[in-house]
Amino acid sequence: MTNTITNPVLETIKNRRSTRAFTDQPVTRAELDAILSAGCWAPSGHGHQGWHFSALTTAEHTARMAAAVRTALDLPESYCFYGAPCHIIVSYEATHQHAWLDGTAAVENMLLAAESLGLAACWINQIRVCCDDPAVRALLTEYGIPQDHTVIASIALGHGAAITAPKPRREGVITIVE
Ligand SMILES: Cc1cc2nc3c(=O)[nH]c(=O)nc-3n(C[C@H](O)[C@H](O)[C@H](O)COP(=O)(O)O)c2cc1C
Numbered sequence: 001m002t003n004t005i006t007n008p009v010l011e012t013i014k015n016r017r018s019t020r021a022f023t024d025q026p027v028t029r030a031e032l033d034a035i036l037s038a039g040c041w042a043p044s045g046h047g048h049q050g051w052h053f054s055a056l057t058t059a060e061h062t063a064r065m066a067a068a069v070r071t072a073l074d075l076p077e078s079y080c081f082y083g084a085p086c087h088i089i090v091s092y093e094a095t096h097q098h099a100w101l102d103g104t105a106a107v108e109n110m111l112l113a114a115e116s117l118g119l120a121a122c123w124i125n126q127i128r129v130c131c132d133d134p135a136v137r138a139l140l141t142e143y144g145i146p147q148d149h150t151v152i153a154s155i156a157l158g159h160g161a162a163i164t165a166p167k168p169r170r171e172g173v174i175t176i177v178e
Pocket of ligand 1: 016017018019020122123124125126164166167
């Protein structure tokens with residue numbers, strides 16, 4: 001799809017990549033606050049905003065979370081959220097009708113906010129898959145995720161250590177009716 005109009009927001013949307021290699025450089029508190037705020041400004045059905053965002057900002061907490069997920073899903077020893085220095089867990093009231101829609105809108109807002117700040121990020125699916133495993137749930141509770149929430153996704157966040165090439169976008173998915 002080619003288009004003739006561009007602006008900083010459209011550039012950010014196009015430049016965002018899933019990054020899977022990070023440097024040790026930490027995410028500053030100001031950057032993290034800006035990204036979490038972008039999550040809070042996502043649209044939500046009826047404006048319900050039934051989400052919660054927990055940000056793990058130390059290697060120790062991230063490693064504990066990765067280890068619990070690794071054990072729950074029988075993943076290889078190397079599994080570590082790509083070594084990102086920060087990890088944001090997005091959860092939502094599990095039984096709410098818009099949980100997945102609202103939650104994923106918040107995830108995308110934060111991915112775009114990260115890109116706009118020159119940071120790198122990757123959507124992570126595995127905590128979602130095993131969030132009701134007892135050991136994973138215990139850790140989620142310790143990290144502030146409410147008991148009645150399900151995990152929507154998490155985000156590995158930091159400074160990219162490698163440039164990710166864009167995946168070609170599928171053709172033929174747009175119909176313009178005039
Ligand atoms: C629902 C969903 C789950 C994903 N889970 C993972 C994941 O667990 N690990 C990962 O490396 N990437 C994950 N991704 C990222 C996709 O692989 C990525 O968006 C896709 O390959 C397109 O690349 P791009 O994000 O650079 O455009 C996920 C993306 C979505 C939307």
